Amino acid sequence: MARPVEGYFTAGLDADPKLAAAIRGELERQRNCIELIASENIVSRLVLEAQGSILANKTVEGLPYGRYYGGAEFADAIEALAIERARKLFDCRFANVQPHSGSNANAAVFMGLLKLGDRILAMNVAAGGHISHGHPATLTGRDYKIDFYGVSRASERLDLDEIRDRARICRPRIIVAGGSAYSRVIDFAGFRAIADEVGAYFMVDMAHFAGLVASGLYPNPFPHADVVTLTTYKSLRGARGGLVLWNDPSLSSKIDNGVFPGVQGSVLLHGVAGKAACLGEASRPEFMDYCRDALENAAMLATTLSQSGLRIISGGTDTTLMLVDLTSRYITGDVAATALERAGLAVNKNLIPFDPRPAEAPSGLRLSSNAGTARGFGPSQYAEIGKWIDQVLGGADQANIGVVRARVEALCRQFPIY
Ligand SMILES: *Cc1c(COP(=O)(O)O)cnc(C)c1O
Numbered sequence: 001m002a003r004p005v006e007g008y009f010t011a012g013l014d015a016d017p018k019l020a021a022a023i024r025g026e027l028e029r030q031r032n033c034i035e036l037i038a039s040e041n042i043v044s045r046l047v048l049e050a051q052g053s054i055l056a057n058k059t060v061e062g063l064p065y066g067r068y069y070g071g072a073e074f075a076d077a078i079e080a081l082a083i084e085r086a087r088k089l090f091d092c093r094f095a096n097v098q099p100h101s102g103s104n105a106n107a108a109v110f111m112g113l114l115k116l117g118d119r120i121l122a123m124n125v126a127a128g129g130h131i132s133h134g135h136p137a138t139l140t141g142r143d144y145k146i147d148f149y150g151v152s153r154a155s156e157r158l159d160l161d162e163i164r165d166r167a168r169i170c171r172p173r174i175i176v177a178g179g180s181a182y183s184r185v186i187d188f189a190g191f192r193a194i195a196d197e198v199g200a201y202f203m204v205d206m207a208h209f210a211g212l213v214a215s216g217l218y219p220n221p222f223p224h225a226d227v228v229t230l231t232t233y234k235s236l237r238g239a240r241g242g243l244v245l246w247n248d249p250s251l252s253s254k255i256d257n258g259v260f261p262g263v264q265g266s267v268l269l270h271g272v273a274g275k276a277a278c279l280g281e282a283s284r285p286e287f288m289d290y291c292r293d294a295l296e297n298a299a300m301l302a303t304t305l306s307q308s309g310l311r312i313i314s315g316g317t318d319t320t321l322m323l324v325d326l327t328s329r330y331i332t333g334d335v336a337a338t339a340l341e342r343a344g345l346a347v348n349k350n351l352i353p354f355d356p357r358p359a360e361a362p363s364g365l366r367l368s369s370n371a372g373t374a375r376g377f378g379p380s381q382y383a384e385i386g387k388w389i390d391q392v393l394g395g396a397d398q399a400n401i402g403v404v405r406a407r408v409e410a411l412c413r414q415f416p417i418y
Contacts, residue, residue, distance in 0.1 A: 032412050033344045034385060038208060038321040038368035039180075040346075041237045042375055042417055043274075044281060051239040051274030061266045063256060078273050085279035089214050092222050092245045094252055096259050097275050098267050099242030102207045102231035103132035104259075106176075109227050109244060110140055112258025113201055113251070114173055117145060121163075121172035121200070124148035127353045128181035128323070130205060147172060151182075151353050156314040158182070160190045167198045177221075178205035181350050181366050183317035188224040195226075203227045209319050211235030211370075214282045215291040218319065222247060227255065235320050235370055237290065238278025241271045290373060294320045297369035300379040304386025310393075313352055313364070321368040325352050329393050332361040336393055340365075343392045343401045344408035345385070375415045384411070 013020040035042070043051075055078070061068040064076040064083070079097060086095035099105035110120070120140070123129030127150035131138055134146035147170040152159040158177075167175060175195045177186050188204065195202035204221035210230040212218035221228045228245040232238035244255055260267075281287055298320045302312045305324055313323035326336055333349030340347050351357075352364035367389075369382060377385075388404045 027418065031417055032409050033341075033346050034408055034412065035371035036345060036347045036367045036369075036385070038348075038366050038370065039231075039234055041233060041235070041370045043233075043237065043239050043278065045418070046281065047239050047274050047277045050277040051270050053270055053273060055270040055273050058269045059266045060269060061260065075267070075269050078269065078276060079267070082272050082276035082279060085276060085283065086243055086245060089279055089283050090210075090222065090228070090245050091220060092228070093247045093249070094245065094255075096244045096256055097241075097272055098259050098264065099229075099244060100264060100268055100271065101240065102130075102205070102229065102242045103138075104263055105229040105231075105242035105244050106130075106132040106205060107140055107263045108258035109203060109229060109255060110134075110144060110174070110258070111262040112254035112256075113227070114144055116143055118173040119145040119147060119170055120174050120176060121147045121149065121167055121170055122176035123158075123179045123182065124150045125180075126351050126355065127151045127179075129179040130207070133176045133179075133205065151314075153354055156353050157184050158186065160187060160194065163191070164194045164197070167194050167200070171198055172200045174201040174203055176203045176205060177225075178207065178209075180208065181321070181323050182208075183319045183321050183323065184314055185219060185318045188219060188221050192224040201226045203229065205229045207231040208234050208321055211237060211282065211287070211291050212295070212319060215288040217288075217291050217295060226251065232275050232278055234368075235291070235294065236278060236282060237287070237370070237374055238282075239271065239274035241268075241275050243275065291320075293378065294369045294373040296379055297373050297377060297382045298322060300382040301367060301369060301386050304383045305389065308386065308390035310390065320370050320373075321366060323350055323352055324365045324367060325363060326365060326393070327363050331393060332357060333364050334361045336365055339392050339401065340389065343388065343404040344412075345389060345392070345404075347389075375417050377411075377415060381411060381415075 060072050060075045064079045082097040083095045120134040122133035134140045149163045149166050177191050192202050202225050204225040207230050209218045213220050230243050233240045302316050302322050311325040337347050337349045347365050350364045350366040351362040355363050357363050
């Protein structure tokens with residue numbers, strides 16, 4: 001008789017001390033450092049439990065109520081719940097909640113709506129775009145022709161006249177708005193008019209500002225966009241994953257087939273449950289308070305940094321993220337990020353528009369208030385954080401870093417997580 005090994009259903013992480021030590025190390029890191037990386041957030045215990053559940057055992061393929069495998073009753077209920085919540089939250093008719101990540105969501109849309117060799121017009125990575133929008137190093141860059149638009153040199157904002165000119169010349173099949181390091185409101189109606197003029201689909205990747213859209217604090221890309229993609233784990237404050245949203249029923253089979261079997265296999269059901277949980281949270285009034293606080297905190301951080309002489313790209317932010325130009329400090333983003341990390345401040349180096357420097361050692365840093373706001377920081381904490389960043393950039397010697405590190409840890413102890 002075959003029996004499970006003793007402890008198989010009960011022992012948990014203790015059965016693997018090496019792995020357990022690394023995960024506990026990561027928990028301590030999250031507890032004791034201030035997370036300013038814009039692509040991160042801190043999820044609730046609810047989301048953590050939904051995502052880390054027995055759903056990891058279940059394989060389903062296809063859409064709810066039309067699966068290829070049996071035993072899908074509860075899987076169907078979970079996925080249908082996530083779809084229903086996504087549609088309500090973002091005020092659209094259709095949602096596919098299966099993409100494992102934002103890049104997969106984008107690849108699925110391209111796979112569904114484009115033919116091999118069709119042309120994409122998207123924001124340049126150097127100006128704040130995302131690599132999954134046709135960058136040559138990705139599958140999307142290999143399979144489609146790609147043209148880019150950037151930002152205006154003077155305003156460091158999108159210039160619809162430039163985008164219209166580009167679109168008229170390159171005649172794209174799809175125009176993509178939204179990026180990874182663009183902090184301003186995007187004129188979706190203006191993009192729609194350009195897409196109509198050249199006969200292109202209009203897609204919005206709202207990965208970074210999805211939470212703000214859910215709360216009505218940033219314009220909804222609908223009804224202007226044909227398709228909207230997003231990640232659930234940035235301002236939306238959920239676990240890692242992607243979504244695709246649309247309104248036109250004639251796009252449904254294209255997009256659904258683009259996801260599966262186009263770019264993915266079976267569903268990560270635990271991930272879908274994590275999405276359902278975060279979408280449920282995002283529909284409650286407390287989430288709007290969270291987003292309002294995150295915006296206020298980002299504004300305070302930007303103001304504090306400006307007052308210490310650090311230039312914020314485009315002069316500020318309309319979202320929870322910002323790009324900081326380090327040029328005046330004669331320090332590059334990689335060196336700055338390493339020094340800040342030693343002080344307990346997690347940030348990422350980033351290109352700034354028209355950066356004369358390479359991506360590995362760029363002129364900027366990208367910061368966000370998403371994660372700190374989730375643990376309860378308010379404007380006074382972000383004013384302090386801004387001063388600590390200034391202090392570390394002003395002198396990355398060991399003593400200085402040690403002083404900031406101690407303050408960071410004291411602040412983190414005041415705002416504990418998990
Ligand atoms: C973060 C981000 C993505 C993320 O994709 P992943 O595959 O989840 O890493 C996609 N698009 C944009 C604009 C992003 O900012």
